[in-house]
Amino acid sequence: xxxxxxxxxxxxxxxxxxxxxxxxxxxxxxxxYVLGTIILVVIPAVATVLISFTDYxxxxxxxxxxxxxxxxxxxxxxxRIALRNSAIFLLLAVPLRIFGALALALLLQRKGRxxxxxxxxxxxxxxxxxxxxxxLWLWIFNPLYGPLNLFLGLFGIQGPAWLTExxxxxxxxxxxxxxxxxxxxxxxxxxxxxxxxxxYESARVDGANAWQSFWQITLPLLSPWxxxxxxxxxxxxxxxxxxxxxxxxxGGPYYATTFAPLLIYEMAFDYFxxxxxxxxxxxxxxxxxxxxxxxxxxxxxxxxADEA
Amino acid sequence: MRRRGGWLLxxxxxLVILFLFLLPIYWIFTASLRQRGLPPxxxxxxxxxxxxxxxxxxxxxxxxxxxxxxxxxxxxxxAVPITVFVASIAGFAxxxxxxxxxxxxxxxxIVLLMVPGASVWLFRFQILRWLGWIDTLWALIAPxxxxxxPLYVLLFFWAYRRIPAEIFEAAxxxxxxxxxxxxxxxxxxxxxxxxxxxxxxFVMYWSDFVSPVLYIYRTELYTLPIGLQILKQxxxxxxxxxxxxxxxxxxxxxxxxxxxxxSFLSDLSIxxxxxxx
Numbered sequence: 001x002x003x004x005x006x007x008x009x010x011x012x013x014x015x016x017x018x019x020x021x022x023x024x025x026x027x028x029x030x031x032x033y034v035l036g037t038i039i040l041v042v043i044p045a046v047a048t049v050l051i052s053f054t055d056y057x058x059x060x061x062x063x064x065x066x067x068x069x070x071x072x073x074x075x076x077x078x079x080r081i082a083l084r085n086s087a088i089f090l091l092l093a094v095p096l097r098i099f100g101a102l103a104l105a106l107l108l109q110r111k112g113r114x115x116x117x118x119x120x121x122x123x124x125x126x127x128x129x130x131x132x133x134x135x136l137w138l139w140i141f142n143p144l145y146g147p148l149n150l151f152l153g154l155f156g157i158q159g160p161a162w163l164t165e166x167x168x169x170x171x172x173x174x175x176x177x178x179x180x181x182x183x184x185x186x187x188x189x190x191x192x193x194x195x196x197x198x199x200y201e202s203a204r205v206d207g208a209n210a211w212q213s214f215w216q217i218t219l220p221l222l223s224p225w226x227x228x229x230x231x232x233x234x235x236x237x238x239x240x241x242x243x244x245x246x247x248x249x250x251g252g253p254y255y256a257t258t259f260a261p262l263l264i265y266e267m268a269f270d271y272f273x274x275x276x277x278x279x280x281x282x283x284x285x286x287x288x289x290x291x292x293x294x295x296x297x298x299x300x301x302x303x304x305a306d307e308a
Numbered sequence: 309m310r311r312r313g314g315w316l317l318x319x320x321x322x323l324v325i326l327f328l329f330l331l332p333i334y335w336i337f338t339a340s341l342r343q344r345g346l347p348p349x350x351x352x353x354x355x356x357x358x359x360x361x362x363x364x365x366x367x368x369x370x371x372x373x374x375x376x377x378x379x380x381x382x383x384x385x386x387a388v389p390i391t392v393f394v395a396s397i398a399g400f401a402x403x404x405x406x407x408x409x410x411x412x413x414x415x416x417x418i419v420l421l422m423v424p425g426a427s428v429w430l431f432r433f434q435i436l437r438w439l440g441w442i443d444t445l446w447a448l449i450a451p452x453x454x455x456x457x458p459l460y461v462l463l464f465f466w467a468y469r470r471i472p473a474e475i476f477e478a479a480x481x482x483x484x485x486x487x488x489x490x491x492x493x494x495x496x497x498x499x500x501x502x503x504x505x506x507x508x509x510f511v512m513y514w515s516d517f518v519s520p521v522l523y524i525y526r527t528e529l530y531t532l533p534i535g536l537q538i539l540k541q542x543x544x545x546x547x548x549x550x551x552x553x554x555x556x557x558x559x560x561x562x563x564x565x566x567x568x569x570x571s572f573l574s575d576l577s578i579x580x581x582x583x584x585x
Contacts, residue, residue, distance in 0.1 A: 129532075
């Protein structure tokens with residue numbers, strides 16, 4: 001094994017005397033990723049920002065209109081509804097998703113064959129394709145013969161009408177988002193594993209119980225992970241409302257599940273109001289950015305970094 | 309005695325979680341076995357009686373399911389290797405860069421992780437049109453040329469960073485090329501990460517619902533997620549049929565996951581996420 005590797009190195013030395021310097025070869029390795037990302041992500045994202053200040057209906061030349069799109073958006077009742085729905089959804093779904101992922105990671109981080117099986121099971125709903133996942137919940141939430149209400153019926157509980165009532169329909173979209181937390185779960189498992197065992201051992205020697213060492217060791221050391229996860233989840237779970245709201249309810253009943261991504265889709269691809277759609281997108285994520293800044297100020301990211 | 313009680317309680321909690329998280333997938337498969345045309349159940353039905361596999365051949369008669377599967381397979385089988393290759397070499401190059409560039413690439417990749425999909429919907433369409441890829445399967449494969457997601461590049465980067473630098477330095481002094489270092493030296497050491505990226509990217513391409521909705525119009529190029537949506541429009545309350553189709557689309561990712569999950573969940577390259585900041 002050792003020998004063949006040396007031989008390989010030598011042959012490559014002979015054959016490739018003319019080749020690029022090592023650093024340039026590495027840049028070449030980065031080229032597909034960097035170029036592909038610029039073409040498929042960066043340029044479209046920047047174009048979206050620019051187009052939000054223009055009147056553009058998919059054909060012809062975009063006409064600069066300044067902030068007119070944003071002013072128009074504020075006049076649409078549906079925009080306010082979509083933003084309010086999105087806010088309600090995020091306020092319910094994101095804390096529950098992060099808390100759920102953390103609780104499961106803490107509970108299932110232990111070594112052992114069965115715990116490996118439990119961990120794998122937690123990830124399973126996350127890999128179900130979203131089209132199938134949405135259909136499945138349409139069946140589960142069926143008010144008359146869906147498994148959920150039949151199950152509640154076993155205890156004599158009359159289940160709600162779920163997807164046909166505005167309040168419960170929104171709640172239903174939250175519930176189905178709560179099972180797809182595999183990514184956060186795996187990230188937090190990795191985070192827990194990065195905490196040195198010795199911290200807990202010395203805490204135990206000092207007489208700390210499990211509850212104390214969670215608050216004194218686990219949570220502070222995990223907080224950067226929780227922070228990044230929260231930011232990513234704010235963006236991703238809002239984005240992920242698209243498939244369920246498109247497939248299950250198509251925004252209804254009474255616009256209760258019209259979230260920002262669905263309205264953006266409708267504006268852009270049903271009405272070809274690309275400028276308006278881009279403005280709504282930007283507005284949504286500027287508001288989301290403000291939430292993130294709010295969280296950072298409330299938690300005091302700068303302060304904790306100084307202490308550490 | 310107390311320890312044994314705690315052990316039991318812990319496993320009981322684990323079993324409850326297992327049950328809860330496998331329940332959705334259980335409903336897909338049991339509901340697909342119910343005979344179609346029967347009145348819907350009035351009490352909870354853990355196993356349909358009579359159970360039948362009839363719904364599966366029936367959806368293949370009703371819709372060109374075989375063609376949907378073929379299109380989805382073409383996309384996944386083409387896109388996954390490209391994704392793994394692009395992400396792996398990019399992650400390797402990142403791990404070999406000097407500190408300044410490494411930090412720049414790292415920050416850029418993490419920022420890109422936060423870019424919402426909707427922000428590229430509008431203009432990726434234009435770019436794909438210039439490339440002549442609209443209404444071809446290339447429109448669905450396209451993200452592979454950008455490594456699928458910055459997350460995959462980061463996973464590889466963290467894995468390669470864990471390899472001791474001396475290994476590469478020795479080979480470099482001997483005049484090894486970058487390609488040789490990656491292919492012969494580095495790549496074999498990060499197999500668990502490759503498995504993770506294979507699973508995650510396969511699920512991404514196989515499940516992609518939005519891209520075909522936006523970029524594919526010819527019916528003969530429809531993929532499975534679109535087929536599912538068509539079946540739903542065709543017969544919106546025929547649950548046994550819908551769940552059979554849902555099972556068809558779910559089964560491949562489930563099988564892949566079961567076979568590879570040991571590697572997948574043992575992969576700790578993400579554990580280094582915070583070390584780099």
